[in-house]
Amino acid sequence: MPDLNFKERVVELVRFIPRGKVVSYGQIAACMGQPRAARQVGWALRATGGTDLPWWRVINNAGKISIKGNWENTPQIQRQLLEADGVKVSDNLEVEMAKYRYALKGLAD
DNA sequence: GGTTTGACCCTAA
DNA sequence: ATTAGGGCCAAAC
Numbered sequence: 001m002p003d004l005n006f007k008e009r010v011v012e013l014v015r016f017i018p019r020g021k022v023v024s025y026g027q028i029a030a031c032m033g034q035p036r037a038a039r040q041v042g043w044a045l046r047a048t049g050g051t052d053l054p055w056w057r058v059i060n061n062a063g064k065i066s067i068k069g070n071w072e073n074t075p076q077i078q079r080q081l082l083e084a085d086g087v088k089v090s091d092n093l094e095v096e097m098a099k100y101r102y103a104l105k106g107l108a109d
Numbered sequence: 110g111g112t113t114t115g116a117c118c119c120t121a122a
Numbered sequence: 123a124t125t126a127g128g129g130c131c132a133a134a135c
Contacts, residue, residue: 006132025117029131035118036130042116043132060117067116078116 007044020086021102056081063097
């Protein structure tokens with residue numbers, strides 16, 4: 001449904017991510033038909049800022065957390081949330097993408 | 110309208 | 123493996 005705003009679509013998509021799985025920004029962008037709009041996904045998540053949305057399950061393609069740290073949400077918080085979901089995060093804020101990656105296939109709006 | 114800014118991604122050296 | 127540069131597109135100014 002293209003009627004929704006960009007971040008609305010991102011939110012809906014992120015909401016589908018099951019517990020214990022992670023997705024990259026690029027995958028979300030690609031799933032909504034814009035494989036080059038990865039940055040906007042991050043922007044959208046920033047805008048949501050602190051809701052019931054599982055934003056912590058979204059990381060970059062390298063399987064690493066990319067937050068700057070200036071916002072309410074910090075990489076440490078994200079790591080805590082991920083571990084709470086059962087996802088192991090290294091001290092370097094890296095996640096085993098190959099293992100926890102979620103396909104997102106068929107979830108296009 | 111244009112200009113700037115990113116919680117990114119890809120390619121090349 | 124790591125660094126540098128360009129591109130991408132939505133939102134804010």
